[in-house]
Amino acid sequence: MHWAASSLVAEVYDRGHPPGFSYGDIEYYTRALRDVTGPVLDVACGTGRILVPLLEAGIAADGLDLSPEMLAICERHCRARGLRPRLHRGDMAGFRLDERYEAVIIPAGSIKGLTGRAAVLRALRAMGGVLRPGGRLVADVAPPRLVVGSKPLRSWADGEHLWTVQTVHAEYDAAANHVTEYLRYEKWHRGRATATELHTFGVQFWSVREFHGLLTEAGFSDITVVGDYHEDREPGTHDDDWTFHAVWPGSQPERIGD
Incomplete structure (x- = not known):
């Protein structure tokens, strides 16, 4: 995670x-x-x-x-x-x-x-x-930016492969001026997900x-x-x-x- x-x-x-x-x-x-x-x-x-x-x-x-x-x-x-x-x-x-x-x-x-x-x-x-x-x-x-919630899905295609990433959730800590983002990365082949990972990423302002x-x-x-x-x-x-x-x-x- x-x-x-x-x-x-x-x-x-x-x-x-x-x-x-x-x-x-x-x-x-x-x-x-x-x-x-x-x-x-x-x-x-x-x-x-x-x-x-x-x-x-x-x-x-x-x-x-x-x-x-x-x-x-x-x-x-x-x-x-x-x-x-x-x-x-x-x-x-x-x-x-x-x-x-x-x-x-x-x-x-x-x-x-x-x-x-x-x-x-x-x-x-x-x-x-x-x-x-x-x-x-x-x-x-x-x-500094106040960012909460999800973001639009981004995608890139190459032949039969598709890569996607989306920030599915973000939390803002006002005291620390820090955002924690949850990002979902996926790779697709012919409509089937071949790899999926969920990562957390901290953003310090x-x-x-x-x-x-x-x-x-x-x-x-x-x-x-x-x-x-x-x-x-x-x-x-x-x-x-x-x-x-x-x-x-x-x-x-x-x-x-x-």
Whole structure:
């Protein structure tokens, strides 16, 4: 009952979010990284939705994800295009790598999957730990949304196969500003379900001020934020995405409250 990126989840995700599928974020991240001369790390890279286009744009990028199933699909996409990034398996809430990067990105609001301040602080410090002095973090944060009940069924067909996913229920914890979603994943062949899984997925929301404070506490500086992938737009109430930019000074702060 707990969310995990199984083979079925990875298949469904890749059907709905193939490499190059963009919410405007691929174009934004490509612009944001165009002056980066060193390597870039895509945290929670999934099956390569953003990583592959960045590589094709000439950006030296690696990927990190917790799911071996997601990484296996990402590797297939890369190999099919003649791309050879380093793909690391690791938990964003506490990974370590020997490589040092000029930029770390965490697009698509993936950090919302971490619940609570302690987990997010561990993640931000882990990202800082793989940045070069003066390196940049670019992170999407989902604006708070009150979401309850079910959502429309989404489906993707390929020949005689059909993949579906639906949020069948969602519960909102106002005190924690946290949503728990129940997602049903299914694979069908000629009208018969061949695989069915039910997962729970937690979504943690932060205000602009709260996430700015988390970045500061984690040791980042020079923090800015824009709304909906517009470089000159301040974050607003009706935005779908907020993107934070921050600089890692290179010194590890005292860890408080872990």
